[in-house]
Amino acid sequence: MRPIIIGFGLLILCLLVLFKIAEVNFMQGNIRLEIVVAVAAIIFFFVGLYFNQRNNQKQETIPPVSNHSTDIPDQEQIKKLGLTAREHEVLVKMAAGCSNQEIAAQLFLSESTIKTHVSNILFKLDVKRRTQAIQAARQLKIVL
Amino acid sequence: MRPIIIGFGLLILCLLVLFKIAEVNFMQGNIRLEIVVAVAAIIFFFVGLYFNQRNNQKQETIPPVSNHSTDIPDQEQIKKLGLTAREHEVLVKMAAGCSNQEIAAQLFLSESTIKTHVSNILFKLDVKRRTQAIQAARQLKIVL
DNA sequence: AGTGTTTTCATCCTTTAGTATGAATACTTT
DNA sequence: AAAGTATTCATACTAAAGGATGAAAACACT
Numbered sequence: 001m002r003p004i005i006i007g008f009g010l011l012i013l014c015l016l017v018l019f020k021i022a023e024v025n026f027m028q029g030n031i032r033l034e035i036v037v038a039v040a041a042i043i044f045f046f047v048g049l050y051f052n053q054r055n056n057q058k059q060e061t062i063p064p065v066s067n068h069s070t071d072i073p074d075q076e077q078i079k080k081l082g083l084t085a086r087e088h089e090v091l092v093k094m095a096a097g098c099s100n101q102e103i104a105a106q107l108f109l110s111e112s113t114i115k116t117h118v119s120n121i122l123f124k125l126d127v128k129r130r131t132q133a134i135q136a137a138r139q140l141k142i143v144l
Numbered sequence: 145m146r147p148i149i150i151g152f153g154l155l156i157l158c159l160l161v162l163f164k165i166a167e168v169n170f171m172q173g174n175i176r177l178e179i180v181v182a183v184a185a186i187i188f189f190f191v192g193l194y195f196n197q198r199n200n201q202k203q204e205t206i207p208p209v210s211n212h213s214t215d216i217p218d219q220e221q222i223k224k225l226g227l228t229a230r231e232h233e234v235l236v237k238m239a240a241g242c243s244n245q246e247i248a249a250q251l252f253l254s255e256s257t258i259k260t261h262v263s264n265i266l267f268k269l270d271v272k273r274r275t276q277a278i279q280a281a282r283q284l285k286i287v288l
Numbered sequence: 289a290g291t292g293t294t295t296t297c298a299t300c301c302t303t304t305a306g307t308a309t310g311a312a313t314a315c316t317t318t
Numbered sequence: 319a320a321a322g323t324a325t326t327c328a329t330a331c332t333a334a335a336g337g338a339t340g341a342a343a344a345c346a347c348t
Contacts, residue, residue: 023177033167036177037184044185084294097276099334112297119336129304130335131275132241228324243304256327263306273334274305295344305334314325 015043077140081124088142090117095134095143159187221284225268232286234261239278239287 022036078088093103100114107114118130125136137143166180222232237247244258251258262274269280281287 019178019181022181026177033170033177033180034163037163037166037180040181040184041188044189045191047189086295094275095279097271097273097279099273099275100336101334109295110297112299113295115336116296119338122336127241128336129241129243131238131243131278134275134278135239135241230325244306245304253325254327256329257325259306260326263308266306272306289348291347293345293347296342298340298342300339301337303334303336305332307332308330310328312326312328314323316321316323318319318321 018043077142081140081142083121083124083142087117087121087124090114091121091133091137092143094118094121094130095137221286225284225286227265227268227286231261231265231268234258235265235277235281236287238262238265238274239281 018039022031022039025031026033026036083091089107090103093106098106100111100118103109104111104114118133122128122130122133125133127133127136134143162183166175166183169175170177170180227235233251234247237250242250244255244262247253248255248258262277266272266274266277269277271277271280278287
């Protein structure tokens with residue numbers, strides 16, 4: 001994270017310096033308005049390119065590949081997260097693509113109960129949606 | 145094709161007009177150099193974003209043949225299912241746990257469009273929910 | 289018996305997902 | 319240039335998911 005901040009800092013600094021140079025030269029009548037604007041346009045065109053590229057690359061890093069060496073057993077991760085037995089059970093069925101209603105039917109519980117469990121699961125996994133929970137659980141090896 | 149040309153023509157025209165207005169006002173001392181440069185920077189930042197987006201979309205449809213023997217790719221499965229390039233793109237983000245809104249933002253599309261794509265994906269994968277789609281896609285090696 | 293956790297369920301409410309339909313534009317292929 | 323496919327977007331609707339809160343019952347442990 002730090003390199004990014006430093007990089008951006010340097011970039012902004014360079015841009016400010018460039019702008020100042022341009023300003024001074026412009027005031028002295030050395031260069032014309034068109035040139036200044038054109039340079040700014042070109043620079044920020046590429047900044048736009050870079051930003052978009054970054055954005056696209058980020059999404060590809062979201063699902064990181066699992067490593068076999070640090071294969072942490074389920075139970076440890078589950079304990080770390082504080083997941084109860086029932087919650088784990090629900091989580092597995094969630095990952096299998098079941099709806100709350102289906103999970104309730106399979107476990108002979110009410111949908112309300114499942115919703116409560118799901119809410120707790122989301123909280124403990126620190127995610128917002130069940131699809132993210134599935135992702136997280138897969139990365140943590142607590143579901144297949 | 146014509147609308148694109150017309151669109152670009154209009155865009156360039158607008159930019160020229162804007163620039164001329166800025167130039168005149170600038171010479172009269174109504175606005176400052178910073179403002180002109182800033183506006184140009186912002187505009188071309190987004191132009192850069194747009195260009196890169198365009199570019200990426202084209203590139204993904206061009207190189208379909210690159211199978212790493214065992215791993216990820218699965219062009220065949222995608223073809224079998226009749227998934228389009230865009231649908232596959234959406235499917236990947238779905239599997240990453242993104243909401244429709246997030247996918248829309250990342251691809252610079254409206255949520256309506258994403259919903260349409262998701263619906264088509266669900267139909268083509270013969271499932272009812274996005275969580276099932278993720279499961280199915282994983283089994284078919286369409287996503288990691 | 290008392291304490292703390294787990295499991296269960298409910299209700300009200302808001303947000304997100306998903307369906308159906310129609311339509312305009314863009315891209316590809318012939 | 320025409321035709322088929324793909325992409326985009328909108329609106330209106332229904333279904334599912336999720337948040338917040340409260341609460342009863344079961345269970346383990348001391």
